[in-house]
Amino acid sequence: xxxxxxxxxxxxxxxxxxxxxxxxxxxxxxxxxxxxxxxxxxxxxxxxxxxxxxxxxxxxxxxxxxxxxxxxxxxxxxxxxxxxxxxxxxxxxxxxxxxxxxxxxxxxxxxxxxxxxxxxxxxxxxxxxxxxxxxxxxxxxxxxxxxxxxxxxxxxxxxxxxxxxxxxxxxxxxxxxxxxxxxxxxxxxxxxxxxxxxxxxxxxxxxxxxxxxxxxxxxxxxxxxxxxxxxxxxxxxxxxxxxxxxxxxxxxxxxxxxxxxxxxxxxxxxxxxxxxxxxxxxxxxxxxxxxxxxxxxxxxxxxxxxxxxxxxxxxxxxxxxxxxxxxxxxxxxxxxxxxxxxxxxxxxxxxxxxxxxxxxxxxxxxxxxxxxxxxxxxxxxxxxxxxxxxxxxxxxxxxxxxxxxxxxxxxxxxxxxxxxxxxxxxxxxxxxxxxxxxxxxxxxxxxxxxxxxxxxxxxxxxxxxxxxxxxxxxxxxxxxxxxxxxxxxxxxxxx
Numbered sequence: 182x183x184x185x186x187x188x189x190x191x192x193x194x195x196x197x198x199x200x201x202x203x204x205x206x207x208x209x210x211x212x213x214x215x216x217x218x219x220x221x222x223x224x225x226x227x228x229x230x231x232x233x234x235x236x237x238x239x240x241x242x243x244x245x246x247x248x249x250x251x252x253x254x255x256x257x258x259x260x261x262x263x264x265x266x267x268x269x270x271x272x273x274x275x276x277x278x279x280x281x282x283x284x285x286x287x288x289x290x291x292x293x294x295x296x297x298x299x300x301x302x303x304x305x306x307x308x309x310x311x312x313x314x315x316x317x318x319x320x321x322x323x324x325x326x327x328x329x330x331x332x333x334x335x336x337x338x339x340x341x342x343x344x345x346x347x348x349x350x351x352x353x354x355x356x357x358x359x360x361x362x363x364x365x366x367x368x369x370x371x372x373x374x375x376x377x378x379x380x381x382x383x384x385x386x387x388x389x390x391x392x393x394x395x396x397x398x399x400x401x402x403x404x405x406x407x408x409x410x411x412x413x414x415x416x417x418x419x420x421x422x423x424x425x426x427x428x429x430x431x432x433x434x435x436x437x438x439x440x441x442x443x444x445x446x447x448x449x450x451x452x453x454x455x456x457x458x459x460x461x462x463x464x465x466x467x468x469x470x471x472x473x474x475x476x477x478x479x480x481x482x483x484x485x486x487x488x489x490x491x492x493x494x495x496x497x498x499x500x501x502x503x504x505x506x507x508x509x510x511x512x513x514x515x516x517x518x519x520x521x522x523x524x525x526x527x528x529x530x531x532x533x534x535x536x537x538x539x540x541x542x543x544x545x546x547x548x549x550x551x552x553x554x555x556x557x558x559x560x561x562x563x564x565x566x567x568x569x570x571x572x573x574x575x576x577x578x579x580x581x582x583x584x585x586x587x588x589x590x591x592x593x594x595x596x597x598x599x600x601x602x603x604x605x606x607x608x609x610x611x612x613x614x615x616x617x618x619x620x621x622x623x624x625x626x627x628x629x630x631x632x633x634x635x636x637x638x639x640x641x642x643x644x645x646x647x648x649x650x651x652x653x654x655x656x657x658x659x660x661x662x663x664x665x666x667x668x669x670x671x672x673x674x675x676x
Contacts, residue, residue: 207610208603208675210668215618217280217319218273218640219580221327221371223256224627226286228263232302235292237329238339238379238387239630249384251633259628260643261650266310268652272624272641273319276658277665280320282579282620283310284327284371287352294331296351304359311363322366322579322620324430325353325411328376328387335388340400341380346407353411357419365425367415368511368579369408372432374456377401381531385631394529395491398478402493405463405503412506429464430579432513433457435559435566436539439521448522448537451477453566455535464507465571468500478534485529509617510571513580516552517545517559548593549584550636555597561604561612568614575617578605582622587637594640594657602664603674621661625652 210216223239230236243255262269273281287294289303311321326349330339334348353369370376379386380396390396412427419425433456438445454462454471462471469475470492478492495503518539526532545554560581567576583597598621608614626639634645640658644651664670 205610206669208606208670208672209610210606211609211617213617214668215280215320215322215577215620216665216668217278217282217322217618217620218276218624219282219322219620219622220262220269220624220627221284221324222286222289223259223327223329224623224629225260225262225269225625226289227256227258227261229255229257231263232306233289233292233298233300234286234303235288235294235300236332237286237288238332238335239329241332241335242387242389243631246384246389249389250631251635254628254633256628258650260625260652262625263306265650265652266306267313269624270310270313270317270319272652272654272658273314274317275654275662276624276640277662278319279665280322280366280618280620281314281624282322282324284324284329285356286329287326288329288331288333290355291331291352292333294334294348294352296355299355307360311360315363320366321360321364322368322577322618323356323360323364324368324371324579325349325356326369327371330388339380339388339390340377340403341392341396343403343406345403346410349407350410350414354414357415357423361419361423361425365423366577367425367427368430369411369427370404371430371579372513373401373404373429373460374432377404378531393527394531394534397531398492401459402495405460406495406499408464409499409503409506413502426508428507428509428511428574428577429460430511430513431457431460432580433563434514435517435556435563436520436537437517437542437559437562439519444522445520448520452520452535452537452539455531457567458570461510461567461571463495463500463503464505465510465574466504468502468504469495474534477536481529481534491529507574509577510567510574511577511579512564512567513622514560514563514578515581516541516554517556517563518542548597549586550632553584555583555593555600557600557604560601561608564605564608564614564616565612568608568612568616575615577618577620578616579618579620580622581619582638585637586635587626587639587642589642589653589655591655591657594655595660598657598661598664599670599674602670606670607675 247253377397377400438449458471523538525538583594623638626643629636642653
C-alpha cells in the first residue's frame with residue numbers, strides 16, 4: 182500500500198511540474214512575470230520639431246492632409262511626454278509596473294534617417310527616460326520602430342525599397358551603442374501587418390501610398406529582412422556584453438469560424454497565417470512565408486497576368502538569416518471577429534488574397550468603438566494558437582486594452598482587463614502557454630493615430646484642453662495596481 186501511495190505521489194508530482202497548476206492557483210501569475218504598461222513615441226511625445234527632431238511620415242501626412250485625422254488632430258503636442266516623461270514614470274510607479282514598453286522615434290535620433298546627422302538631444306531624452314525608469318525599478322522594453330519613419334526615407338520610397346533594411350540596421354546600431362548597456366528587452370517592429378498597409382491604402386495609415394496588393398507585400402519583405410539583419414548584428418557584436426533579448430511584435434485578432442464546415446475552418450487558419458504568420462512564420466518557423474500565403478498570392482498574381490508574384494521571394498541565404506532570428510515573440514491582440522471562406526475585396530489586394538470575409542458579431546459586448554468587441558474567450562484561444570504554432574518561443578503580450586469615451590470611473594475598462602487577464606492566466610496555468618509578460622495599452626490617453634483624441638485607451642486620463650496636459654489616474658489604475666501588487670487577478674473574473 183505504501184509503495185502505491187509513493188508511486189501515486191511521484192506521478193502527481195510530475196503532473197504538477199508539467200501543468201504548473203499545483204504550484205499556484207489559476208488566478209496567480211508565475212514568479213517573475215513582467216507586468217506593466219505601453220505607449221508609443223508619436224502618440225505621446227509631441228515636440229514634433231523641437232531639439233533637432235526630423236519630420237516623420239505621420240507628421241508629414243497629418244500636416245499635409247489634416248482631413249486624414251479626426252477633427253484635424255495630430256501628434257504635434259500629444260501628451261507632451263517629451264517634456265513630461267518624469268510624470269509618466271511616476272504614473273508607472275503608482276501602477277506598480279515592473280516594465281514600461283515605449284518606442285524610440287527614429288527621426289528624433291536620426292533626423293534624416295541616416296548617420297549624416299545624429300541628434301544628441303534625442304539621445305539625451307531617451308537616456309534620461311531610461312535612467313529614471315531604472316532608478317524606480319522599472320525595466321525598459323524598447324520598440325525600435327512604432328510606425329514613425331523619417332520622412333526623408335519616404336522620399337526614397339520608404340519600406341517597399343529594399344535599401345531600407347540597411348538604413349534600419351544602422352539606426353539599430355546607434356540604439357545599441359547608446360542604450361544597450363541598460364536596455365535588455367528590444368522589439369524591432371511593432372505590428373508590421375498594420376503599418377505596411379500605409380503602402381496599400383489612402384488616408385488611414387501613413388504614408389498613404391495606394392499601391393494596393395503590391396506595396397504592402399514589398400514593405401513586408403523589407404521589414405522581415407531588416408528585422409533579421411538587426412538580430413544577427415546584436416548576436417554577433419552586442420549580445421556577449423549587453424546580454425539582452427530581441428523579438429518582434431506581431432499582432433492579430435482571434436478569428437472564430439462562422440461554422441464548423443471544412444471550408445470555414447480552413448478560412449480561419451488562412452486568415453491567421455496571412456495576418457500573423459506572414460511575419461511570424463519566416464522568423465519563428467522556417468525562414469519563409471507560410472505555404473498557403475505563398476500559394477495564393479502566386480496563383481492570384483498569375484491569374485492577373487503578371488510575370489512575377491506580388492509577394493517577393495527570399496533567397497536561400499536570406500532564409501537562413503531570417504530563420505530563428507528572435508529570442509521571444511511579442512504579441513498584440515484586442516478582440517475577436519467571425520470569419521468565413523469567400524473571394525472578397527478589391528483585386529489585387531491582401532484582403533482578396535486571404536480568400537476570407539470577416540466581420541464583428543454585434544451581439545458580443547461593445548466598447549467605445551465598433552471594432553473592439555469584448556470577447557475574453559477569444560484572447561485565450563489566440564494565445565493558445567500562437568503558443569501551439571511557435572512552441573519554442575516565450576510570448577510577451579505587449580498590447581491589450583479597451584476603448585471608452587474617457588470617463589474617470591472606467592468600469593468597462595476594469596471589466597475588460599479583469600476578464601482578459603483571467604483568460605490569459607487560464608492559458609498559462611491550465612493550457613501551458615509560455616507567456617512571460619503583459620503590458621496594458623495604454624498608460625495614457627493619447628493620439629490614436631487617424632482616430633485622433635476622441636478614442637480613449639488610457640489608464641491615466643490626459644486633459645488635452647490644458648497646456649499642462651494634466652494626468653489623472655482612472656479607476657482602472659487602482660484596479661491594475663492591485664493586480665500588479667498581488668500578482669493575481671481577482672477570483673470573480675474566473676467564474
